[in-house]
């Protein structure tokens with residue numbers, strides 16, 4: 001495989017990434033980096049503006065924290081380019097050019113757009129940039145001409161538009177500037193969709209999300225982890241140790257399945273009324289505190305000054321590739 005370049009990113013709407021972000025995408029990035037892929041790991045601050053334009057400065061602060069979480073999770077800035085989207089202006093230029101060749105219908109049909117539109121309520125509150133979200137994402141990707149883009153399954157509609165825009169560009173200007181890239185979506189669906197610690201009003205586990213306040217953050221201290229797990233949802237009818245549990249519907253048991261080598265025995269005991277929820281919570285806490293230990297250790301190794309340096313170096317590396325692509329794009333379109 002000649003092209004080993006990979007690009008991916010996350011929006012900077014929250015300052016802390018959680019286990020769901022890790023299992024859904026970051027874990028894959030780290031594995032690919034360690035397999036020798038040439039990684040470009042971006043923090044998408046401009047994309048954050050589509051929903052948080054009133055809190056623009058907050059996005060900038062979040063972006064630094066997200067970059068720290070990337071490193072904490074194992075992204076090595078010596079190996080991978082770690083950068084903030086807005087530091088590489090080529091993203092804005094390519095976005096503008098793509099916005100001219102992207103049919104409106106493609107964007108209006110995007111399921112993520114329809115969802116966000118509903119959340120906002122009225123079109124008066126809906127920024128123009130929200131519709132163009134996948135166009136900006138396409139620019140992010142194609143600037144690096146990657147072999148593939150590792151993301152969570154929710155991003156698939158955006159990736160499809162990206163390959164469609166690439167094909168349309170090539171066709172319109174008669175040059176093969178862009179090759180199709182692969183969607184690298186985690187194969188292990190169960191792991192990728194780690195549930196939150198709570199359940200909805202019907203007692204069904206739901207996804208991990210800041211808005212539900214059901215997260216385990218990658219930067220959580222051991223005390224925070226313990227406190228969160230203490231409140232986690234378990235079998236509602238299991239009041240005593242001897243009551244039978246239903247591990248399939250219990251958040252703590254779901255985590256044991258993902259992170260405990262001994263989960264099968266723990267599940268059997270839960271079902272048989274041979275273990276209490278307190279014991280499972282205690283064991284899970286120990287396991288997750290250990291799992292996140294290297295994250296905490298890596299995070300403790302750098303301060304705010306060193307993160308700025310890392311981001312400046314990352315942007316420089318990104319710009320080298322991005323500006324070469326822009327030269328090709330301008331030449332293909334005949335815009336000088």
Ligand code: TRP
Pocket residue numbers: 007008009010011044047136137140141149151155158
């Ligand atoms: N839309 C992605 C998300 O919500 C973030 C993103 C922006 C991205 N640009 C990208 C992901 C390019 C992959 C490639 O997390």
